[in-house]
Amino acid sequence: MPRHKAKLHAAMGGTPDDVEAAFYEALQAGDIEKLMACWADEDDIVCIHPGGPRIIGAGAIRAAFDALFAHGGAIHVQAEHIRRVDSMASAVHHVLEKVEVMTADGPAQAHVLATNVYHKTPQGWRLVVHHASPGTPGDVTETQHPPQVLH
Template sequence: MRKSKLQAAHLDGDADDVEAAFYDALQNADLEKLMACWADEDDIVCIHPGGPRVVGATAIRATFEAMFANGSIRAVPEKVRKIVSVASSVHNLLERVEVLTPQGPQQAWVIATNVYHRTAQGWRLVAHHASPGTVSEIQEVSDAPSVLH
């Protein structure tokens, strides 16, 4: 029952709401809430930093279950860039991740792309692709916007 209740909460929301729920689930090691963010499709895909392509809900669930066995994932989305259409939304973002090291908590960066589709159940995640970022603070190179004065 919990899963369907969580899914119903997203029906009227948009891709941003699903993304917020996804990162909240990571930070709270809430596997049911995390899986409720995903579309009910055979070909959903998740790629963790340095990992293989994981396809399908059962396989994706298993990877997050293994990760949550070590506790929550303190990932905070930052600098989100979006391309939105009627039925899809692509979010490219930086994840600031807190990693516990022998020297104490340290920050690491992950560069991620989340793809959302509007489904019969509302907006849902269909792809999460995360790649390790760099050790420096500079995680993005972009064209400077033109400003007319």
């Protein structure tokens, strides 16, 4: 492992929350090295951007984020309303992301629902899935009741 990557891995800490914080900090900074250090070193890691295809593997995920960063550098995103399901070797975080996007009328906020899945690896906790879908401002409201229509 290159020295700078090992340093990034060591700096992330030891919990899924630490990795999640590092992931969103990397997005906000447009830092591809820090962002990729959050991901597990596995062939079958997956990322799905809102409305996009399933991206599999570190090389493809890196290329996708490189392309996003090339169109404006940092991604102004805040993770809010995080719900967690944690176990000894895996963690699933459901997140409402508020993303600043540029429109013809200037900056606006978009809402994204994301699920981040973490596994405990020999290198510590790492991201194995980031699945994001378009959301709405109403998604801030949570419900404990099943919906009337499932799909």
